[in-house]
Amino acid sequence: MHDLTPTPALGVEARTIGSVTITENSGVALASVAARRGESDVCANGLKALLGAVPEVGRAVLHDPEAGFWMGPDQWMIGAPMATHEDLADQLKVRFGTAASVTEQSGAWVVFDVTGDSMPDLCELLCNIAIRKMKAGDVQRTVIHQLGCFVIRRASDDHIRILGPRAAAGSLHHALVTAAKSIAQAPGTAEGRPVA
Amino acid sequence: MIIDHPLLGPRDSSEFTYMGDAALIDRPDPEAEDAAQAFYEYAYLRDNPAGWHRELWFHEAGDRSWLVVTRNTLTHEISNVELARDVARSRGRSA
Amino acid sequence: MRMKTAAQKNRLQGGQIDRETELTFTFDGKRYRGHGGDTLASALLANGVRLMGRSFKYHRPRGPVSAGSEEPNALVELRSGDRQEPNTRATTAELFDGLQARSQNRLGSLSFDLLAVNDRLSNFLTAGFYYKTFMWPKAFWEKLYEPVIRRAAGLGSLSLREDPDVYDKGFLHCDLLVIGAGPAGLMAALTAARSGVDVILADEDFRMGGRLNAETLTIDAAPAADWAARTVAELADLPNVRLMPRTTVIGAFDHGIYGAVERVSDHLAAPQPDKPRQILWRIYTRRTVLAAGAIERPIAFQNNDRPGIMTASALRTYANRYGVAVDRRAMIFTNNDDGHRTAADLQAKGIKVIVADVRPETPRALDYEVLAGAQVTDTMGRLGLTFVKLQLADGSERMVECGALGVSGGWNPNVHMTCHHRGRPQWNERLAAFVPDSRPGGLPEGMTVAGAANGDFSTAAALEGGARAARAVLDLRGALPEIPKAEDRPVRLQPFWQVKGAGRAWIDQQNDVTVKDVTLSHQEGFRSVEHLKRYTTLGMATDQGKTANIGGLAIMAELAGKSIPEVGTTIFRPPYTPVAIGVLGGRHRGQQFHPKRLTPSHAWAQEQGAVFVEVGNWLRAQWFPRTGETTWRESVDREVLATRGSVGVCDVTTLGKVDVQGADAAEFLNRIYCNGFAKLPVGKTRYGLMLREDGIAMDDGTAARLAEDHFVVTTTTANALSVYRHMEFVRQCLVPDMDVQLISTTEAWAQFAVAGPKARRVLEKIVDQDISNDAFPFMACANVTVCGGLRARLFRISFSGELAYEIAVPTAYGDALIRRIMAAGAEFGITPYGTEALGVMRIEKGHAAGNELNGTTTALNLGMARMVSTKKDSIGAVLSRREGLNDPGGLRQVGIRPADRADQIPAGAHLMAATGPVDAAHDQGYVSSACYSPTLGHHIALAFLKNGANRLGETLRVVSPLTGVELAVEVCSPHFVDPEGDRLRA
Known part of the structure; x- marks a missing residue:
């Protein structure tokens, strides 16, 4: 067993601003799976065995311990708890063999969980997705603060998971925090912005 | 503008990178006798019409698909959006 | 202590204002009171203030023309200090307690503006005056006329300080x-x-x-x-x-x-x-x-721009919504029934009203005087309206004393x-x-x-x-909802645009465009509406002619003897009203202008006191100063010498990385690189050069074959995105049936270059496998483990020219690994080096980088012509063989060194023969990269020189007319250090 200690992308505490909580989640192992040419069916069967279903276009399968979402044509991202799946890519390589190309992605992403009643208001300041129309399991790749990110609507109504480029974790977190402050209602007022 | 992605549905054009004439799919045969002339035309003599145009757009902030978008450059009306890979195959490209 | 303010003498009963809330504000330093729900304009009018600004060109006294965002005149500066904001429409600025407002475009006080002399010079300031009057002598334009005109004409002033507010x-x-x-x-x-x-x-x-x-x-x-x-x-x-x-x-x-x-x-x-x-x-x-x-439109008549003259509907809005009488005595000048609605509303508020209606037949008025067939011919009042002069239907004249004149020329959708x-x-x-x-x-x-x-x-x-x-x-079905009952009066109007007269009648008050200007423009041949607009400036600036355009068109039509629809109309563009630059920028300013990408060793580098440089969005360590070092060169020279002398380490994570997998991966690389990859054995890395389809070099990097069907491709930092895009283009559009899958892994791996004769000794302590020269020779690559089992990748590649490795671990372990490498290398004096030392070493070694791959150079220029395989198809291969790109006398990459070794060669300088003229016709090439080589002890440079490969040993001149440098240099091989490559293979 090696003796190197991993560091989180940012290493920040969870922050609650108004009714939104922003939490860095360092516990997600990630790997991409892309079907080889002519192996779509085999690959789909592998995904089905792993997740219970093949994630459709724009969708995630929120399954335990492995979950997955559609990234592009014939390409999926698989996530699992880091504690038990640090070698996720190797596991998937064994599972898929030459039916798919597997690439480790754990280090590429910072993961933020955003929860709270005003999460949709937060999203409206951050990215161009119709967050109020998204259902649990919907996934969109979008741009937040000039950064390409995935936004995953999780099972609970007020929860999204954002995967952003790890190297820009600080800028992304700053964007999330400033947007949260922007929409947070001043204490003692019933509504954030005057309506009429 | 909004590009109606064949897989993902309507997406804002700001998510895409533009590369112009979709004729770039029709890369000439490098073995052909007139390859030099054909590549010269391929690289330099591209259409830029005022009106309907088939263009390549890359969904950079999306699913990384190259699309062929049929767009009227005067009105920005978009009449058709296809996966470039499908277009390439239909035009006889393979490997 | 509360300063005394006067009563709001023109405040009426009623309206949509909150009389419980009293707000205090200042205008030009004087204190006033208003109410919640007021605009600045309504509050000033309530206090009897009609004069709110000076006009753009003639510095005429002006007051509001409207009660809305179409306002051309009442532009003021709001707030002070860093929140000072010019050109704010008083008619839409919502009043708040403590609001500070100032009039603008004046020299002296608002009521005594020294630049009002322009009004007397108006004969020289007509349409297009700046094209004519101030043309001669030519040099005077820039030095004298323009600054003076700009000083005199204009709107508000900027604070010239950073905006303290944020925008989303x-x-x-x-x-x-x-x-x-x-x-x-x-x-x-x-x-x-x-x-x-x-x-x-x-x-x-x-x-x-x-x-x-x-x-x-x-x-x-x-x-x-x-x-x-x-x-x-x-x-x-x-x-x-x-x-x-x-x-x-x-x-x-x-x-x-x-x-x-x-x-x-x-x-x-x-x-x-x-x-x-x-x-x-x-x-x-x-x-x-x-x-x-x-929007209600005005009618042009002589001196129609005095404070107190506005659209009739504005008078009505001030009375009904804000409970404000612009004056207790008012006139309405109208060509339609809606003017009478204003009159009735004002009369009901206790304002004495007379209506001049240009039509012979007018609606029956109940309780105000109506002058049918009358026209307003002139007005008086130096700083605000005092008298209106009328010509009655019978031709007689009448003077009416009043402080408010509401004009209704009809409404424009x-x-x-x-x-x-x-x-x-x-x-x-x-x-x-x-x-x-x-x-x-x-x-x-x-x-x-x-x-x-x-x-x-x-x-x-x-x-x-x-x-x-x-x-x-x-597309809703079902019955229409019940429509509430309301008035349904028809529009009754007689088109009427101007009262003819000798004096100036304003069409566009914001730009000081008069009927005369439109006439002059027509006489001078500017007869399309678009020309009229540009020549006279009618309809330009902050209001974009919302109240003015139609009047200008009507007069132009009259001059041309055409109907208005025949003349046509200018059309509108976004934005509807002016937009602050700040809100267009949003959060992207200052430190947040771009996102910052930090390397995995960033925290550690900060601890070392590194100086950082932005490369794209990345922050990279540029050098690591040590105590006592006073210049960047001292640090960089030390880093180079330490690396070449023993061992150095550099974070190279920022290089683009693309995972290429699939049965056809090798064939795919064969297609995108000009050199061959099909036969690269597993466990080997190869340098690759990518061409654009036009034959010009696009990017370079390495491809490491980790398995038969798995390569890791690197790109330069700057081109990581565009190369990936290009690879996807080739994959999806050119070879759609190849079995190849791509994904970027740039940020997935933390990668460090460990370079120098002691590099192996350092890494042997970290890598779990045998990395001896036999087991892991030059250009080897492998999946390995480090520190007792952590998955890692090792590449024996070198940018510095030394025995070197690049080692990659999952990004989360990057910080731990750099600290472990430093500890392992301590006994060899391992030295962290930054991008400057990296650059010096690659110039010493003669490796091309961004300065050489500059979008104009070919493989031949770069001395890599033999790399372009003729045995296979690759992007750019065909056009790289074009005659024009293969001139034997064309540019070739060479090294140069100063003849006097003390000289410094400036990058960007051009090469000329040792003697003879210095001009473009005699240009021999240019210097692409230059640096001081601590290894050689003098300055060196890479250059592109005509027929360079055959000119080693020649003496030339380097000239830089921009910096005044001209010095003798010698042409040499670009490989200044270890040309045989013995160190790489050690």
Whole structure:
């Protein structure tokens, strides 16, 4: 067993601003799976065995311990708890063999969980997705603060998971925090912005 | 503008990178006798019409698909959006 | 201590203001009081202040012309210090306690403006004066005329300080966007909302209701403003409705995208902590109802620009909505029945009114005097209206003493937003106005127009039009909702544009354009409306001619002997009203202009005191200064010598990495690189050069074959994105049936270069496998483990020219690994080096980088012609063989060194023969990269030289006319250090 200690992308505490909580989640192992040419069916069967279903276009399968979402044509991202799946890519390589190309992605992403009643208001300041129309399991790749990110609507109504480029974790977190402050209602007022 | 992605549905054009004439799919045969002339035309003599145009757009902030978008450059009306890979195959490209 | 303020002498009873809230504000340092719900203009008028500014060119005294965002005149500076904001319309600025406002465009005081002399010079300042009067002598334009004119003409001033406020940008999605919350907009929103679709209702005003707030009309037998308030309350309770007051929709963009600016905090002295001043919204909507109302238009007559003269509807708005009499004695000058509505409303408020109606037949007035067939021929009053001079129907003259003159030339539908896709409004004879082009294709797709904006001027027609528009545009079934009962008076008007006279009559007050200017422009041949606009500046600047354009067109038509529709109209572009740059920038300013990408060793490098440089969005360590080092060169020289002497380490994570997998991966690389990859054995790395299809070098890097069907490709830091895009293009568009899959892994791996003769000794302590020269020779690559089992990748590649490795671990372990490498290397004095030392070493070694791969160079130029395989097809291969790119005498990469070793060679300098002329015709090439080589002890450079490969040993001159450098250099091999490559293979 090696003796190197991993560091989180940012290493920040969870922050609650108004009714939104922003939490860095360092516990997600990630790997991409892309079907080889002519192996779509085999690959789909592998995904089905792993997740219970093949994630459709724009969708995630929120399954335990492995979950997955559609990234592009014939390409999926698989996530699992880091504690038990640090070698996720190797596991998937064994599972898929030459039916798919597997690439480790754990280090590429910072993961933020955003929860709270005003999460949709937060999203409206951050990215161009119709967050109020998204259902649990919907996934969109979008741009937040000039950064390409995935936004995953999780099972609970007020929860999204954002995967952003790890190297820009600080800028992304700053964007999330400033947007949260922007929409947070001043204490003692019933509504954030005057309506009429 | 909004590009109606064949897989993902309507997406804002700001998510895409533009590369112009979709004729770039029709890369000439490098073995052909007139390859030099054909590549010269391929690289330099591209259409830029005022009106309907088939263009390549890359969904950079999306699913990384190259699309062929049929767009009227005067009105920005978009009449058709296809996966470039499908277009390439239909035009006889393979490997 | 509270300073004394005068009573609000022109404040009337009633209106939509909050009399419980008393607000104190200052204008030009003088203190006044107003109420909640006032605008700055209404509060000043309540205090008897009509004079609010000086005109643009002639410095004429001016007051508000309107009560809305179309205002051309009453532009003021608000606030002070770093929040000072010029050119704010007093007619829309919401009053708040402590507001500071100042008049602008004056020298001296507002009532005694020294530049008012321009008004006397008006004969020299006519249309296009700057093209004619100040042409000679030529040199005087830049030095004298322009600065003086700019000083005299203009609007407000900037604080020249950083804006302390923040701005947000956001995205909204809805089924129906309703622009304007007057009767039509409210009914459209209500109709749509009740059907369950998602509705956004936006209005630029802080109080929704549009003209209903400014009228004495009734709806369903109750005051119209009450109906508006009830309807707004109902909409506010619906979960599918978003009400956006203080929000100006600024433009209709393609495919149902609208821009809107929400003024979140403009009505406060300063935004709440962390709250934005404004938000720029992008609204994505399926359908739009434009219910932007109409704007009353003036009539031109002599001296029609004095403070106190405004549109009749503005007088009505100030009286009804704000409870303000502009003056207790008022005149109305009208060509239509609506002017009489103003008269009746003012009379009911106790204001004495006389109406001059140009028509011989006028409505019967109950309690005010009507002068049928009368015209206003002139006005008096130095700083504000005191007398109006009339010519009566019988030709006699009459003087009327009054301080307010309301002018009504009819109403123009507010068609601005209908033009944003080049729609051309159509002339409507009945209204004598342009109305939206409702023919197919005439409006932005998905838009329909309702209410006064569509030419439906009665309240009843607006209410019904709004409901019908929403139903039609959303394709709703079922019965029309019940339309509330309201007035339905027809439009009765006699088109009338100007009172003929000798003096100046203003058409565009903001730009000081008069009837004379339009006439002059016509005489000088500027006869298209677009030329008229550019030549006279009619309709330019902050109001974009919302009140002025139609008058100019009418006069032009008259001069040309044509009808107005024959002359045509200019069309409008976004934005609807001026937009602050700050809100367009949003959060992207200062430190947040771009996101910052940090390398895995960033925290560690900061601890070492590294100096950072931005490379793309990355922050990379540029050098690591040590105590006692006073210049960057000292640090860089030390880093180079330490690396070449023992061992150094550098974070190279920023290089682009692309995972290429699939059965056809090797064939795919064969296609994108000009050199061959099919035969690269597993466990080996190869340098690769990518060409563009035109034969020019695009990027270079390495491809490491980790398995038969798995390569890791690296790109330069700068081209990581574009190379990936190109690879996807080739994969999807050119070779769609190859079995190859791509994904970027740039950030997935932390990668460090460990270079120098002791590099192996360091890594042997870290890598778990045998990395001896035999087991892991030059250009080897492998999946390995480090520190007892952590998965890693090792590449034996070298940019520095030394024995070197690049080692990669999952990014989360990057910080731990750099610390472990430093510890392992301590006994060898391992030295961290930055991008500067990296650059010096690659120049010493003669490796091309961005300066050489500059978008104009070919493989031949770079000395890599033999790499371009002729045995296979690759992108760019065919055109790289073009004759023009293969001139034997063409540019070749060479090294150069100063003949006098003490000299310094400037990058970018050009090469000339040792003697002879220095000009473009004798150009021999240029210096692409230059540095001081601590290894050699003198400056060196890489250059592109004509026929360079055959000119080693020649002496040439390097010249840089820009910096005044001219010195002798010797041509040499670009491989200054270890040309045989022995060190690499050690």
